[in-house]
Amino acid sequence: MIILVDMDDTIEYLLRAWVKGVNEKYGYCVSSEEVASWDVSTAFPGLTRKQVYDIPMQPGFWKTVEPIEDAAEVLGRFMASGHEIFIVTATSYEYMYEKMSEVLFRYFPFLSWDQVIVTSRKQMIRGDVLIDDGVHNLKGGSYVKILMTAPHNASYDAEANGMIRVHTWKEIEKVIGRLEREIGRSSR
Numbered sequence: 105m106i107i108l109v110d111m112d113d114t115i116e117y118l119l120r121a122w123v124k125g126v127n128e129k130y131g132y133c134v135s136s137e138e139v140a141s142w143d144v145s146t147a148f149p150g151l152t153r154k155q156v157y158d159i160p161m162q163p164g165f166w167k168t169v170e171p172i173e174d175a176a177e178v179l180g181r182f183m184a185s186g187h188e189i190f191i192v193t194a195t196s197y198e199y200m201y202e203k204m205s206e207v208l209f210r211y212f213p214f215l216s217w218d219q220v221i222v223t224s225r226k227q228m229i230r231g232d233v234l235i236d237d238g239v240h241n242l243k244g245g246s247y248v249k250i251l252m253t254a255p256h257n258a259s260y261d262a263e264a265n266g267m268i269r270v271h272t273w274k275e276i277e278k279v280i281g282r283l284e285r286e287i288g289r290s291s292r
């Protein structure tokens with residue numbers, strides 16, 4: 105299968121690092137679990153959108169972003185069993201180099217730049233599955249939609265919208281295993 109994988113808050117904890125960065129700079133004590141909207145600035149009343157969105161632009165920021173548990177191990181196993189993996193990310197050009205070197209290739213060294221697709225129109229990308237925490241990236245795509253749980257999508261009814269909600273990479277591995285068996289059955 106061609107498995108498309110989002111980066112932020114799917115394989116690494118951008119939101120946690122971002123909220124921590126804003127808290128430290130502006131003296132807030134917001135928890136990432138309180139960020140109920142895709143727009144992170146809504147969790148920081150009193151700050152402008154620019155103040156909040158400047159945090160990931162700061163040099164050194166991406167060094168503070170940590171990988172999500174089991175993501176590297178499971179992606180490695182998918183590749184070893186013959187699946188094609190593509191990271192599909194809407195990363196801004198301003199911090200592209202730092203993000204790729206400090207996060208993607210640091211924690212996922214078995215991936216190469218050939219496996220990275222940068223776009224904010226993920227529906228234009230062809231693949232069997234997309235794993236993403238952004239509902240807007242899954243809606244309307246021609247792939248099987250796996251929604252990685254994040255604070256901003258916690259109340260979204262994934263099942264009613266044709267998506268499979270998961271919370272961990274162990275769960276993702278099970279879902280991919282099930283899809284493999286289904287595809288195997290339908291092609292027999």
Ligand SMILES: [Mg+2]
Nearest residue numbers: 110112113237
């Ligand atoms: Mg994301």
